[in-house]
Amino acid sequence: MVGSAMRQTAYTMLASPIGPLLLGGTDDGLACIGFPSGKGAVTPGADWHRNDAAFAEARAQLTAYFDGRLTRFDLALAPRGTPFQLTVWQALTEIPPGETISYGELARRIGRPSASRAVGAANGANPLPIVVPCHRVIGASGALTGFTGGVETKRFLLALEGGPAGPAPAQLGLL
Incomplete structure (x- = not known):
């Protein structure tokens, strides 16, 4: 600061x-x-x-x-949450740009394989979307499930990163 x-x-x-x-x-x-x-x-x-x-x-x-020039953020972050939420949010930062995982996979990655619903709730409470990439978590079926910025925003962010959401934003005339 x-x-x-x-x-x-x-x-x-x-x-x-x-x-x-x-x-x-x-x-x-x-x-x-x-x-x-x-x-x-x-x-x-x-x-x-x-x-x-x-x-x-x-x-x-x-x-x-x-602008497509940065894929990983290097910022001082100060999210406020429970220890469980902080664990989930930290795990989100480890999902590479352009990749997606399911809530169940995220639960497995934090050592709580039966906690996919709690992981979903923590993901939804993420106060730092984009920087802490909760948009990279999708439903087990591959569906783009809820996102605090809306599903269209989630689709845009995944496309921006070259993920499975469809063509890149530049191809859609969005950038």
């Missing part, structure tokens, strides 16, 4: 191909990414303050991701 210590949550906005994203966090790191609408919509809290400089690196990396 740039500037003086952030005791309160700071935020900025980032224009993206999927709509404006809200980035929020503190000195500890980026704590949330909010989509413009739907289940993943995040609005600044009353005690949040806008600080674009604090998120210069996050903005740069997300812009590079959307």
